Amino acid sequence: MIEYKKGDQLDIDISDMGINGEGIGKIDGYTLFVKDAVIGDKAEVSIMKAKKNYAYAHLDEVLIPSNDRVTPVCPKAKSCGGCQLQALNYKAQLKYKQDKVRNDLIRIGGFDADFVDGILRDIVGMDDNLRYRGKAQFPVGRDKDGNVVTGFYAGHSHNIIPIDDCVIGAKEYADITKIIKEHMRRFDIAPYDEESGTGLVRHILIRKGFKTGEIMVCLVLNRKRIPDTGKGKALYLTGQEELIKALADVSGMTSVSVNLNTERSNVIMGNETHTIWGSDSIKDTIEVCGYDMPHRAITYSISPRSFYQVNPKQTDRLYSLALKYANLKGTETVWDLYCGIGTISLFLAGMAGHVYGVEIIPEAIEDARANAKYNGIDNATFYTGKAEEIGLSDAKITLPKPDVIVIDPPRKGCDEALINTILSTAPRRVVYVSCDPATLSRDLKLLTNGGYEIKEATPVDMFPQCVHCECAVSLVRK
Numbered sequence: 374m375i376e377y378k379k380g381d382q383l384d385i386d387i388s389d390m391g392i393n394g395e396g397i398g399k400i401d402g403y404t405l406f407v408k409d410a411v412i413g414d415k416a417e418v419s420i421m422k423a424k425k426n427y428a429y430a431h432l433d434e435v436l437i438p439s440n441d442r443v444t445p446v447c448p449k450a451k452s453c454g455g456c457q458l459q460a461l462n463y464k465a466q467l468k469y470k471q472d473k474v475r476n477d478l479i480r481i482g483g484f485d486a487d488f489v490d491g492i493l494r495d496i497v498g499m500d501d502n503l504r505y506r507g508k509a510q511f512p513v514g515r516d517k518d519g520n521v522v523t524g525f526y527a528g529h530s531h532n533i534i535p536i537d538d539c540v541i542g543a544k545e546y547a548d549i550t551k552i553i554k555e556h557m558r559r560f561d562i563a564p565y566d567e568e569s570g571t572g573l574v575r576h577i578l579i580r581k582g583f584k585t586g587e588i589m590v591c592l593v594l595n596r597k598r599i600p601d602t603g604k605g606k607a608l609y610l611t612g613q614e615e616l617i618k619a620l621a622d623v624s625g626m627t628s629v630s631v632n633l634n635t636e637r638s639n640v641i642m643g644n645e646t647h648t649i650w651g652s653d654s655i656k657d658t659i660e661v662c663g664y665d666m667p668h669r670a671i672t673y674s675i676s677p678r679s680f681y682q683v684n685p686k687q688t689d690r691l692y693s694l695a696l697k698y699a700n701l702k703g704t705e706t707v708w709d710l711y712c713g714i715g716t717i718s719l720f721l722a723g724m725a726g727h728v729y730g731v732e733i734i735p736e737a738i739e740d741a742r743a744n745a746k747y748n749g750i751d752n753a754t755f756y757t758g759k760a761e762e763i764g765l766s767d768a769k770i771t772l773p774k775p776d777v778i779v780i781d782p783p784r785k786g787c788d789e790a791l792i793n794t795i796l797s798t799a800p801r802r803v804v805y806v807s808c809d810p811a812t813l814s815r816d817l818k819l820l821t822n823g824g825y826e827i828k829e830a831t832p833v834d835m836f837p838q839c840v841h842c843e844c845a846v847s848l849v850r851k
């Protein structure tokens with residue numbers, strides 16, 4: 374094999390794309406990872422970092438563009454780490470995700486290719502694949518001239534790429550960040566500086582309920598709690614009343630809060646949130662339909678720190694699938710683990726005997742209980758706790774034996790202790806909702822080795838323009 378070194382220039386065909394959306398080309402078994410190249414490109418690249426079997430290369434020029442290449446809608450798409458697939462047309466984005474799930478099931482899950490092709494359904498895409506995000510978290514910092522900027526981090530770094538209008542977010546996000554930036558300039562409020570740990574404003578969290586139009590803003594501040602003097606609202610920012618007035622003028626504004634985080638870490642939000650104007654939460658509605666069940670809509674209350682799916686339209690579809698896979702007849706005991714604010718739990722409750730939801734964030738459980746009450750649902754019980762601790766002998770939460778378990782873990786997937794609990798409680802069905810095909814495949818291997826059979830898996834595109842991929846899986850005990 375030829376030994377390549379830094380600076381070497383080559384012409385290559387991009388034949389694949391990696392987990393971060395980078396182009397992959399091969400020459401004589403040597404692999405090149407090329408950021409900004411897309412599958413189908415013929416490109417001139419130069420090697421930046423060479424290893425024994427692979428190298429990272431810079432895209433110098435696209436010699437013959439792929440048929441699937443398009444001009445990104447956002448002018449910052451290349452530098453911003455938020456979207457990785459904007460240079461691919463949407464059909465090719467869907468194929469990339471479908472292939473990723475298939476390959477992970479084969480390579481990581483160890484399933485036979487024919488078997489995978491038998492159970493894997495086509496990815497559920499969406500027509501309007503811009504302006505879909507109901508949530509954005511903008512880091513706040515300074516540009517090289519010292520101006521206050523908001524935007525998103527560049528890939529694998531904490532350099533803020535200034536972005537006013539994010540094309541996958543709601544239109545109002547730009548108005549809101551502008552108001553806050555202007556306020557910070559006017560009152561000389563410093564953004565947080567990660568190096569020194571000084572400065573005040575760290576992040577701006579914005580949420581919009583697409584069906585209700587309600588908007589929430591939460592400013593994450595580098596400061597400790599201000600003692601309540603009993604004279605009304607504590608002042609967390611200079612000119613707080615002016616800022617509130619400007620934000621309250623944004624159409625749909627429902628809640629303005631501050632979250633306090635003095636930790637020198639990458640964790641965005643701290644444990645304390647204080648509402649400084651309006652409600653503590655916003656509301657949004659999710660509607661399920663199809664798959665032989667009655668159309669139902671449930672309205673949820675969402676606090677700043679609670680998890681809520683970022684793509685409301687696709688959430689309707691994802692939950693419809695989860696319900697179809699749960700296949701409830703009306704009497705079952707169901708566990709909904711990693712339940713967040715009870716989103717899936719409350720739909721399940723409409724078709725089950727009783728649902729038990731477990732979730733680690735206490736505010737989310739408070740939301741879940743309030744949501745059950747608000748929607749008149751009395752057969753769902755929620756507990757704050759770790760999903761992996763449920764089955765342990767000294768567990769604080771003891772739940773009745775389930776007929777069906779629904780799991781919807783974060784990207785790292787399920788802890789092995791939870792897989793063991795599922796196998797020992799042996800429910801008839803398991804519904805796995807996953808946001809990472811790799812950890813999903815790892816966990817499916819354990820579940821199938823433990824006596825479950827995969828009936829169907831359907832990827833759902835919750836994150837158009839981005840590499841992430843959601844997937845719902847139906848498992849039945851053999």
Ligand code: SAH
Pocket residue numbers: 679680681682710711712713714715716717731732733734737758759760761781782783
């Ligand atoms: N099913 C919900 C939430 C899914 S996101 C929905 O669709 O809206 C995953 C959730 O798992 C988050 O709410 C997160 O706070 C929670 N979580 C993370 N680690 C957990 C753990 N070890 N035990 C229980 N919940 C956990």
